Amino acid sequence: MAKQTITTREKDYSQWYLDIVKEADLSDYSPVRGCMVIKPTGYAIWEMIQQGLDKRIKDTGHVNAYFPLFIPVSFLTKEAQHVEGFAPEVAVVTHHRLESDGKGGLVPAAPLDEPLVVRPTSEAIIGDSFSRWVQSWRDLPLLINQWANVVRWELRTRPFLRTAEFLWQEGHTAHTTHDEAEEETLKILHEVYSDFLENVMAIPVFKGQKTEKEKFAGALRTYAIEAMMQDGKALQAGTSHNLGQNFAKAFEIKFQGQNQNEIEYAWTTSWGVSTRLIGALIMAHSDDDGLVLPPRLAPTQAVIVPIYKTDDEKAATLAAAEQLKAAIGDKARVKIDARDNVTPGFKFNEWEVKGIPVRIEIGPRDVANQTVVLGRRDRPGKEGKRFVSWAELPEALPALLEEIQTALYDRAKAFRDAHVTDVASYAELAAAVETGFARAWWAGSREDEDKIQLELKATIRCIPLEADQPGGEGVCVLTGQPATQQVLFARSY
RNA sequence: CGGGAUGUAGCUCAGUUUGGCUAGAGCGUCCGCCUUGGGAGCGGAAGGCCGCAGGUUCGAGUCCUGUCAUCCCGACCA
Numbered sequence: 001m002a003k004q005t006i007t008t009r010e011k012d013y014s015q016w017y018l019d020i021v022k023e024a025d026l027s028d029y030s031p032v033r034g035c036m037v038i039k040p041t042g043y044a045i046w047e048m049i050q051q052g053l054d055k056r057i058k059d060t061g062h063v064n065a066y067f068p069l070f071i072p073v074s075f076l077t078k079e080a081q082h083v084e085g086f087a088p089e090v091a092v093v094t095h096h097r098l099e100s101d102g103k104g105g106l107v108p109a110a111p112l113d114e115p116l117v118v119r120p121t122s123e124a125i126i127g128d129s130f131s132r133w134v135q136s137w138r139d140l141p142l143l144i145n146q147w148a149n150v151v152r153w154e155l156r157t158r159p160f161l162r163t164a165e166f167l168w169q170e171g172h173t174a175h176t177t178h179d180e181a182e183e184e185t186l187k188i189l190h191e192v193y194s195d196f197l198e199n200v201m202a203i204p205v206f207k208g209q210k211t212e213k214e215k216f217a218g219a220l221r222t223y224a225i226e227a228m229m230q231d232g233k234a235l236q237a238g239t240s241h242n243l244g245q246n247f248a249k250a251f252e253i254k255f256q257g258q259n260q261n262e263i264e265y266a267w268t269t270s271w272g273v274s275t276r277l278i279g280a281l282i283m284a285h286s287d288d289d290g291l292v293l294p295p296r297l298a299p300t301q302a303v304i305v306p307i308y309k310t311d312d313e314k315a316a317t318l319a320a321a322e323q324l325k326a327a328i329g330d331k332a333r334v335k336i337d338a339r340d341n342v343t344p345g346f347k348f349n350e351w352e353v354k355g356i357p358v359r360i361e362i363g364p365r366d367v368a369n370q371t372v373v374l375g376r377r378d379r380p381g382k383e384g385k386r387f388v389s390w391a392e393l394p395e396a397l398p399a400l401l402e403e404i405q406t407a408l409y410d411r412a413k414a415f416r417d418a419h420v421t422d423v424a425s426y427a428e429l430a431a432a433v434e435t436g437f438a439r440a441w442w443a444g445s446r447e448d449e450d451k452i453q454l455e456l457k458a459t460i461r462c463i464p465l466e467a468d469q470p471g472g473e474g475v476c477v478l479t480g481q482p483a484t485q486q487v488l489f490a491r492s493y
Numbered sequence: 494c495g496g497g498a499u500g501u502a503g504c505u506c507a508g509u510u511u512g513g514c515u516a517g518a519g520c521g522u523c524c525g526c527c528u529u530g531g532g533a534g535c536g537g538a539a540g541g542c543c544g545c546a547g548g549u550u551c552g553a554g555u556c557c558u559g560u561c562a563u564c565c566c567g568a569c570c571a
């Protein structure tokens with residue numbers, strides 16, 4: 001039987017998460033507090049996320065570029081809301097040389113004329129570039145994305161969910177009108193973020209608008225996708241901001257219009273998702289046996305484990321494995337685990353902990369019968385095992401992978417639906433956020449939100465977009481006033 | 494930034510209460526044999542500035558002072 005090295009979700013959800021990260025070999029701690037080493041297994045998942053998003057970003061007309069890591073501190077002060085939001089957590093570079101202190105140590109020696117901020121996000125430095133790139137209406141829209149690392153000196157960190165340094169993509173665009181910027185903001189939310197999470201990561205998301213209290217520092221409006229984790233808490237998985245003309249005014253992004261001599265400020269947007277998505281992935285699908293990867297995202301979709309005793313059997317099973325891998329070709333991403341120094345049982349467990357969607361076993365009996373055993377990760381034990389002939393495998397495997405993909409999405413969706421409660425009173429709201437999301441009519445103020453956060457540790461995650469809004473009118477869950485919109489409350493990561 | 498805990502082998506930890514001979518275990522690693530359909534077994538070996546600095550003492554992993562770091566919980570977190 002498997003050694004239990006992973007804390008169960010029921011016993012300690014937070015520890016379970018940390019155990020999965022460790023046992024699946026996704027990341028390692030670093031000598032610097034809050035920073036993280038992303039190990040090859042974890043980085044391979046990030047590369048899959050990058051590929052899927054990069055394609056969608058380019059398909060919607062954007063191009064990649066790269067902007068500097070360092071930002072003059074004065075840039076950050078140009079947009080008042082922005083500086084207020086980020087100042088508490090920026091890392092600052094103040095010197096550029098180390099000299100010996102005479103005792104074997106090194107001390108910073110040469111102060112910079114102007115301190116440099118290590119980017120916590122790039123609206124400022126990109127706004128500065130945009131101010132020079134945009135002169136005419138012909139220069140718009142300007143549709144840029146960058147893949148980069150950013151630093152936010154967080155006080156409390158957790159692997160992938162919140163780290164001092166993290167990897168992300170940030171899109172930055174400039175447009176001629178408010179409506180065009182708004183359209184861009186929503187297009188990213190739907191066609192890039194939501195599409196990728198639901199169809200590739202198999203994570204159902206709520207798409208909605210942030211309240212004034214929760215929106216991005218400096219934005220006109222913020223939209224987000226919110227996912228539910230298995231403990232019923234919310235994780236903001238991606239954001240898309242309509243920045244209005246706030247940053248254009250702060251950074252002088254101006255253009256001359258088509259039919260007039262007047263100079264206008266551009267309308268800009270920004271949007272991003274990060275390595276936090278790996279945290280979302282873990283908490284959406286994994287179980288007490290380890291990581292569970294949705295097939296479309298899995299860097300390796302199936303592992304062939306040969307089983308043998310004698311040299312002859314070894315030769316026969318390995319040859320069969322190679323033959324089957326070749327027959328599958330590019331229909332699935334398959335790896336052969338030919339390691340000779342660990343037992344099949346060890347391999348089974350290792351690939352299970354690492355979340356590989358399908359395991360293919362080939363032993364002497366299978367060679368004789370021209371079959372393999374397929375085991376699916378989302379259904380542990382005998383229940384998920386079945387025999388398939390060699391001839392059927394190249395078709396059966398991709399079909400099984402798609403079946404698992406759908407099953408994972410359906411399972412996550414069913415879980416989420418079962419943990420969203422419509423609430424009509426404060427008592428019901430308080431009870432609902434203990435175990436999941438609460439949907440409520442809302443007409444409260446920002447102060448009312450603060451009060452609920454203080455008392456219930458829950459915030460308004462979003463005001464769901466039309467598709468999820470019932471329309472009509474109701475009664476505010478807190479104030480009893482007439483309300484025209486519903487919101488989702490939850491505790492969040 | 495507040496509260497709690499921990500720093501001893503690559504990893505997880507025991508030993509510290511009550512100072513005392515050459516600092517231990519399990520896992521992992523290396524070598525050999527044997528094994529392989531759900532984390533095998535036996536034998537052998539390597540591996541330590543006991544976080545760092547100072548102090549008390551005949552003697553410090555253990556007591557005292559200081560310091561650094563990490564982890565967990567909370568507050569904060571576009």
